[in-house]
């Protein structure tokens with residue numbers, strides 16, 4: 001448990017080897033080196049690698065040979081392949097055919113390698129996930145799939161570590177897209193139940209009439225349409241974890257039944273005569289402020305106290321902008337794997353635009369923006385132009401058209417003209433926006449616009465807006 005991540009670096013060039021090892025050590029990980037595939041296999045007898053980073057072309061046993069041998073041994077740590085520029089086809093083959101985790105092109109970009117190592121370690125899930133997670137925490141910045149270096153995320157990581165191993169209920173709150181489901185999954189993985197099922201049920205997505213049958217199951221004939229006996233989520237999640245998503249949307253009566261189950265761990269199917277014991281850890285999530293949900297009558301107060309043994313609140317992304325770069329890097333690694341692309345990073349202007357943005361959709365929005373950008377970019381750094389129009393600086397440039405007589409900005413004197421707008425549309429937008437600004441004072445609007453009052457009237461007639 002005191003160990004930190006072990007990285008084995010395999011390269012026949014000694015300067016490359018030691019350079020990489022130094023870098024990895026600077027990130028707080030252990031590094032061991034080997035000069036070719038057979039040397040690596042030998043080292044692995046004593047060195048328990050969490051991730052292997054290997055060159056492809058080496059004398060004696062090359063990278064392919066190493067991958068093949070590891071696969072035959074059946075216990076292959078996630079392996080990152082180093083490839084020379086332009087050898088992407090080959091590199092992709094090692095991923096698709098030989099089971100490599102992913103590849104990275106030389107010259108190696110440190111931030112990319114760091115993000116890859118972290119993701120690879122998180123993905124080594126089946127190999128002793130909990131140990132890996134604990135080790136990850138020692139160099140901070142990530143917990144499983146969750147990334148974030150901001151003090152608030154660090155607090156959340158330590159809460160997760162305290163709450164994870166127990167069977168205690170956890171109430172997770174946060175705006176949409178802040179990572180509530182990811183937190184629930186991480187709790188599951190950190191618990192002794194991680195081999196058991198993780199079942200998520202969205203209370204908002206189910207009609208009231210079905211929610212109880214979904215949760216508790218039903219016997220044949222217990223209601224019209226119940227033609228078969230069916231197990232509920234609590235049964236399906238036996239020895240695992242259940243996430244009750246949007247708990248504030250659960251009907252009050254169902255909340256009362258849920259409370260009873262939490263008290264005595266017994267479930268009765270709808271129409272069933274007997275109760276049976278369930279061993280399920282319950283985690284609930286809500287995008288409301290829990291206190292407000294109680295006050296507003298959406299969440300029973302007694303249930304709230306029962307669920308709120310641990311409370312994890314996820315701050316919106318706009319309140320932890322320090323995390324954007326790290327999360328973006330981690331998302332790029334995942335998206336590269338998903339789309340077979342090889343995007344390396346973001347140009348600084350993209351990061352600046354990200355820092356300025358308010359992120360109403362939080363991390364899900366960031367992921368969507370990046371997914372589009374990764375697909376369009378394909379390889380190399382994501383340029384600003386591959387972001388959606390709202391991130392483009394042109395918006396800001398056109399945003400404040402020259403209005404010499406306008407009072408100093410009160411925040412409502414701007415106009416967004418995205419690329420793709422015709423001159424005619426832009427003119428119309430500007431005229432109508434200026435009228436709004438002058439509270440429909442046409443004389444003043446014409447002055448600001450630098451046109452005659454008559455021209456303004458003519459334009460408004462064209463738009464069908466010329467009200468006397």
Ligand SMILES: Nc1ncnc2c1ncn2[C@@H]1O[C@H](COP(=O)(O)OP(=O)(O)OP(=O)(O)O)[C@@H](O)[C@H]1O
Nearest residue numbers: 145146147148175176177178179180181182363364
């Ligand atoms: N800290 C994080 N690091 C990396 N990825 C994250 C992090 N938090 C969230 N994500 C990713 O962001 C996306 C949205 O997360 P998730 O579905 O958990 O949000 P949510 O709060 O449940 O949203 P909703 O309220 O809309 O259901 C997912 O793809 C998730 O993997």
Ligand SMILES: [Mg+2]
Nearest residue numbers: 177180181245
């Ligand atoms: Mg969710």
